[in-house]
Amino acid sequence: MSDARVTREGLEGVRPGREASSDYSTRRPRKGGRRGGRGEQPTVPDADFRSYYGKPVLNKPVWSPQDIAGYLFLGGLAGGSSLLAAAAAVRGEERLARVAKVGAASAGVLSLAALVHDLGKPTRFLHMLRVVKVTSPMNMGSWLLAGYVPTTLVAAACEVTGRLRPVGAAATAGAAVMGPAVASYTAVLIADTAVPAWHDGYREMPFVFVGSGAMAAGGLGLLGSSQRAQGLPRRVAQLGSLAELSSSMLMERRMGMVAEPYKKGRSGALMRVGQVLAVAGNVTALLGRGNRAAGVAAGTTLMLSSAITRFGIFSAGIASAQDPRYTVQPQRERLTNAGRGARADAG
Amino acid sequence: MKLPDRTGWSSLVETTQDPAGGSGYGDHPPRMGFFTDTSVCIGCKACEVACKEWNHVPEDGLDFTGMSYDNTGGLGADSWRHVAFIENRRPVSTVDLGLPAMGPPAGTPGIRPDLPASADEEEGQLQWLMASDVCKHCTHAACLDVCPTGSLFRTEFGTVVVQEDICNGCGYCIPACPYGVIDQRKEDGRAWKCTLCYDRLGEGMEPACAKACPTDSIQFGPLDELRERAQARVEQLHEKGVDVARLYGHDPQDGVGGDGAFFLLLEEPEVYGLPPDPVVTTRDLPDMWRRAGVAAAALVAGMAAAALGGRS
Numbered sequence: 001m002s003d004a005r006v007t008r009e010g011l012e013g014v015r016p017g018r019e020a021s022s023d024y025s026t027r028r029p030r031k032g033g034r035r036g037g038r039g040e041q042p043t044v045p046d047a048d049f050r051s052y053y054g055k056p057v058l059n060k061p062v063w064s065p066q067d068i069a070g071y072l073f074l075g076g077l078a079g080g081s082s083l084l085a086a087a088a089a090v091r092g093e094e095r096l097a098r099v100a101k102v103g104a105a106s107a108g109v110l111s112l113a114a115l116v117h118d119l120g121k122p123t124r125f126l127h128m129l130r131v132v133k134v135t136s137p138m139n140m141g142s143w144l145l146a147g148y149v150p151t152t153l154v155a156a157a158c159e160v161t162g163r164l165r166p167v168g169a170a171a172t173a174g175a176a177v178m179g180p181a182v183a184s185y186t187a188v189l190i191a192d193t194a195v196p197a198w199h200d201g202y203r204e205m206p207f208v209f210v211g212s213g214a215m216a217a218g219g220l221g222l223l224g225s226s227q228r229a230q231g232l233p234r235r236v237a238q239l240g241s242l243a244e245l246s247s248s249m250l251m252e253r254r255m256g257m258v259a260e261p262y263k264k265g266r267s268g269a270l271m272r273v274g275q276v277l278a279v280a281g282n283v284t285a286l287l288g289r290g291n292r293a294a295g296v297a298a299g300t301t302l303m304l305s306s307a308i309t310r311f312g313i314f315s316a317g318i319a320s321a322q323d324p325r326y327t328v329q330p331q332r333e334r335l336t337n338a339g340r341g342a343r344a345d346a347g
Numbered sequence: 348m349k350l351p352d353r354t355g356w357s358s359l360v361e362t363t364q365d366p367a368g369g370s371g372y373g374d375h376p377p378r379m380g381f382f383t384d385t386s387v388c389i390g391c392k393a394c395e396v397a398c399k400e401w402n403h404v405p406e407d408g409l410d411f412t413g414m415s416y417d418n419t420g421g422l423g424a425d426s427w428r429h430v431a432f433i434e435n436r437r438p439v440s441t442v443d444l445g446l447p448a449m450g451p452p453a454g455t456p457g458i459r460p461d462l463p464a465s466a467d468e469e470e471g472q473l474q475w476l477m478a479s480d481v482c483k484h485c486t487h488a489a490c491l492d493v494c495p496t497g498s499l500f501r502t503e504f505g506t507v508v509v510q511e512d513i514c515n516g517c518g519y520c521i522p523a524c525p526y527g528v529i530d531q532r533k534e535d536g537r538a539w540k541c542t543l544c545y546d547r548l549g550e551g552m553e554p555a556c557a558k559a560c561p562t563d564s565i566q567f568g569p570l571d572e573l574r575e576r577a578q579a580r581v582e583q584l585h586e587k588g589v590d591v592a593r594l595y596g597h598d599p600q601d602g603v604g605g606d607g608a609f610f611l612l613l614e615e616p617e618v619y620g621l622p623p624d625p626v627v628t629t630r631d632l633p634d635m636w637r638r639a640g641v642a643a644a645a646l647v648a649g650m651a652a653a654a655l656g657g658r659s
Contacts, residue, residue: 139496
């Protein structure tokens with residue numbers, strides 16, 4: 001309905017419609033003045049952070065921590081173990097090779113189970129394989145696991161039964177080739193999201209993850225190997241822990257305020273427990289050299305450390321997605337910094 | 348005609364402004380989108396209702412949030428349009444629209460002269476902002492990029508749509524979206540979001556929300572046309588003294604290559620719950636893959652060092 005009247009002079013009393021002004025202005029109307037460029041104004045960033053009723057900008061991941069943090073841990077354990085199995089086989093440490101092969105196969109199967117269990121429609125798991133899509137780390141990971149898990153199963157089956165040794169050796173080698181990819185791709189999986197604590201750590205995350213995976217595999221080796229064969233898994237765990245701890249330190253330093261969830265709250269506590277256990281596990285392994293019980297204790301501690309760190313990283317991501325500060329503040333800073341340089345060019 | 352790009356690699360390396368063409372559509376209609384001009388939004392929520400009705404979006408709880416008139420909360424699996432209400436205080440002066448006045452005529456003594464003149468004079472007047480939010484149908488859409496099944500796809504109109512018969516509920520698109528748009532419907536496990544009424548577009552109809560909007564705050568059309576119209580509108584508002592008017596998501600140079608659904612806002616984006624400078628996460632994906640490759644190689648090197656170390 002319109003109140004407009006048609007007169008000799010044209011329409012009168014037309015409502016403004018689409019042309020309506022906003023109710024408020026910050027100054028008197030200007031006559032004929034023209035503003036250059038876009039509507040955005042070079043504002044000084046607000047000292048106080050602003051948001052929509054404190055609600056998160058992002059929708060938080062719906063992944064269950066057990067399934068997906070568990071998946072991150074198991075993927076690392078499996079990938080590291082496959083490589084350890086090959087190294088042990090080359091060195092002729094048969095018991096260690098067997099433990100690592102069986103460990104890799106079990107962790108691989110469990111990780112696949114966790115991934116399928118987490119789907120909203122588990123019966124549609126195979127839809128993952130209807131395309132090949134490099135922009136989707138989950139798609140790439142599904143293809144990788146589709147090749148990797150059966151290979152580890154063959155390697156483990158040949159090892160345990162003692163049959164088809166050449167096939168077993170080929171499968172062991174194949175799993176060792178795919179293993180490192182399985183251990184590192186999960187870092188891309190979580191970093192390729194808008195979740196600040198995950199995405200902003202994408203440079204170091206793969207190193208944290210392979211380090212953590214090596215530490216877990218070393219732990220498994222210590223747990224299962226004879227006391228004479230502890231050297232290799234111990235060194236693997238040492239190198240892995242070193243990589244994990246140093247990379248995560250670098251990551252947190254570079255991320256600035258977005259690293260807060262890795263230091264504070266529940267996720268921060270998990271990270272600290274993980275670090276303490278990593279050190280404790282390595283010290284136990286070193287001091288208890290040649291002692292079976294010490295090996296078991298150290299191995300368990302190292303695997304636990306890896307798992308807890310993955311849960312810490314997972315929950316740090318959730319915490320950073322749920323607080324709008326971690327989304328808004330870095331973006332606001334980026335705009336301000338870009339504004340200083342770019343506005344001069346544009347103007 | 349080019350074959351559809353199933354690998355999605357082109358979206359990593361191309362900087363196209365023609366997402367439909369970039370996805371393999373040879374001869375396709377112009378890119379369609381929304382321009383939501385929040386300066387004329389009256390907060391009626393007709394868009395929310397029309398969207399739910401047309402798309403059979405289930406009810407997701409009748410809640411009282413206490414957030415002004417917003418009881419929807421935000422976009423999600425069961426809210427594809429969301430009207431935000433912000434009770435904002437800022438120093439303002441009124442523009443005379445020439446509309447009939449409300450309340451006592453100027454100069455009349457206050458109704459409650461015993462009360463102080465009001466906090467308004469110190470804190471500024473209340474500015475009630477309303478804005479209807481929606482999926483942005485990004486030029487570089489992270490949800491589409493990361494979808495492992497190809498359930499999310501680019502339509503011939505350049506919009507981004509979920510095929511619900513393909514989605515397996517992996518949930519990857521949800522944390523990938525820099526705007527917090529797509530989400531999982533708990534009852535069925537799959538991800539849902541605005542389709543820009545793909546079914547209506549196919550019939551030459553405008554989306555339900557735009558159709559229902561009584562003030563034309565939601566405008567639907569070819570994106571090129573909407574961008575021109577929005578530019579004219581923001582200049583018009585600046586002429587009238589509304590300095591705070593600014594466009595959001597209109598710039599093809601931004602971190603997502605520009606939004607298919609963009610906005611005219613009267614405040615900073617974060618005040619409406621929008622990210623001030625969103626970037627599609629897959630922009631860094633080539634670098635991520637490279638680093639994962641280096642890390643994998645480092646793992647092999649570390650293992651070799653550990654294996655050789657014991658021999659000496």
